[in-house]
Amino acid sequence: MGVGIEVKELNAWYGETHTLRSISLKIPANHATALIGPSGCGKSTFVRCLNRMHETNPIARVTGSVKIGDLDIYHGVSPVVIRRRIGMVFQLPNPFPTMSIFDNVASGLRLNGFRNKKALDEIVERSLRRAALWDEVKDDLRRKSGASLSGGQQQRLCIARTLAVDPEVLLMDEPASALDPISTAKIEDLIFELKSEYTIVIVTHNMQQAARVAENTGFFLNGHLVEFDATTKIFTNPSDKRTEDYITGRFG
Numbered sequence: 001m002g003v004g005i006e007v008k009e010l011n012a013w014y015g016e017t018h019t020l021r022s023i024s025l026k027i028p029a030n031h032a033t034a035l036i037g038p039s040g041c042g043k044s045t046f047v048r049c050l051n052r053m054h055e056t057n058p059i060a061r062v063t064g065s066v067k068i069g070d071l072d073i074y075h076g077v078s079p080v081v082i083r084r085r086i087g088m089v090f091q092l093p094n095p096f097p098t099m100s101i102f103d104n105v106a107s108g109l110r111l112n113g114f115r116n117k118k119a120l121d122e123i124v125e126r127s128l129r130r131a132a133l134w135d136e137v138k139d140d141l142r143r144k145s146g147a148s149l150s151g152g153q154q155q156r157l158c159i160a161r162t163l164a165v166d167p168e169v170l171l172m173d174e175p176a177s178a179l180d181p182i183s184t185a186k187i188e189d190l191i192f193e194l195k196s197e198y199t200i201v202i203v204t205h206n207m208q209q210a211a212r213v214a215e216n217t218g219f220f221l222n223g224h225l226v227e228f229d230a231t232t233k234i235f236t237n238p239s240d241k242r243t244e245d246y247i248t249g250r251f252g
C-alpha cells in the first residue's frame with residue numbers, strides 16, 4: 001500500500017546555490033501528485049530529496065524533514081532502505097542494456113539477496129503485468145535484452161524493475177517526455193492503475209498530463225513551492241498570480 005509523505009521546511013543546495021527554499025507540503029497516500037514549473041525551478045531536486053538521491057552528489061546538502069508514512073527518512077535510516085521503499089523512474093529509460101528482460105526486473109531483488117527461484121519467477125511476472133508489459137515480452141523474457149525493446153517498452157521495463165522490490169512510493173521524473181503519444185498514453189493509464197497500490201509523485205512539463213493523471217498539483221518557481229492544491233483548482237482557479245501566469249503560458 002502507498003503511504004503519505006510529509007515534507008517540512010525542506011531546503012537543498014548544490015554548493016553555494018540554494019536550490020529549494022523552505023518547501024513544506026503533504027502528499028496524500030494512494031493518489032498521484034503532479035509537480036510542474038519552468039525548467040530549473042527545482043522539481044527534479046525536490047523528488048531526489050524524497051528518496052535521498054540528492055545526497056549522492058558530493059556538493060549537495062539538505063536540511064528539513066521528510067516523513068514517508070511514519071519513517072523520518074533523514075534520521076536514523078540507511079539510504080539503501082529508503083531507496084527500496086521509494087522507487088524512482090527517470091526521464092530517459094535506463095534498463096541494464098545487456099541484461100535480459102527477466103534479469104532487469106529481478107535485479108533489485110537479487111541485490112537484496114533474494115534467491116528463491118520460483119518466487120522470483122512469480123514476482124517478475126507480476127511486476128511486468130503491473131507495468132502493462134507482460135503480454136509484449138512474455139515469450140522473450142530470457143532471450144531478449146533490455147536494450148532490444150522500444151523506448152516506451154524500456155520505460156515500462158524500468159517501472160516493472162522498480163515495482164519488483166515492492167516500494168510504497170513511486171517517484172517519476174518526466175517519465176513520458178521522451179516517448180511517443182501511444183507510449184505516453186500507456187504510461188498515463190498505468191499511473192491511473194498503480195495509484196490504488198502506490199503513492200505517486202510525477203514531474204511533468206505537460207499540463208494536460210498533470211490534469212489527466214493527478215488529483216493534486218504543486219507549482220514550483222525559483223526553488224519555491226508557490227502553490228499546492230487540487231489539480232482542478234490549480235488549472236481553473238489558482239490562488240497565486242504567478243501560477244496563473246504560468247498555466248496560461250505567459251512565462252516559462
Ligand SMILES: Nc1ncnc2c1ncn2[C@@H]1O[C@H](COP(=O)(O)OP(=O)(O)OP(=O)(O)O)[C@@H](O)[C@H]1O
Pocket residue numbers: 014017019037038039040041042043044045046057
Ligand atoms: N548536479 C547539479 N549541480 C549543480 N547545480 C545543479 C545540479 N542539478 C541541478 N542544479 C541546479 O539546481 C536548480 C534546479 O534544478 P532542477 O534540475 O531541480 O530543475 P528542474 O525543475 O527539474 O528543471 P527541468 O524542468 O529542466 O528538469 C537549477 O538551477 C540547476 O542549475
Ligand SMILES: [Mg+2]
Pocket residue numbers: 043044045173
Ligand atoms: Mg528536472
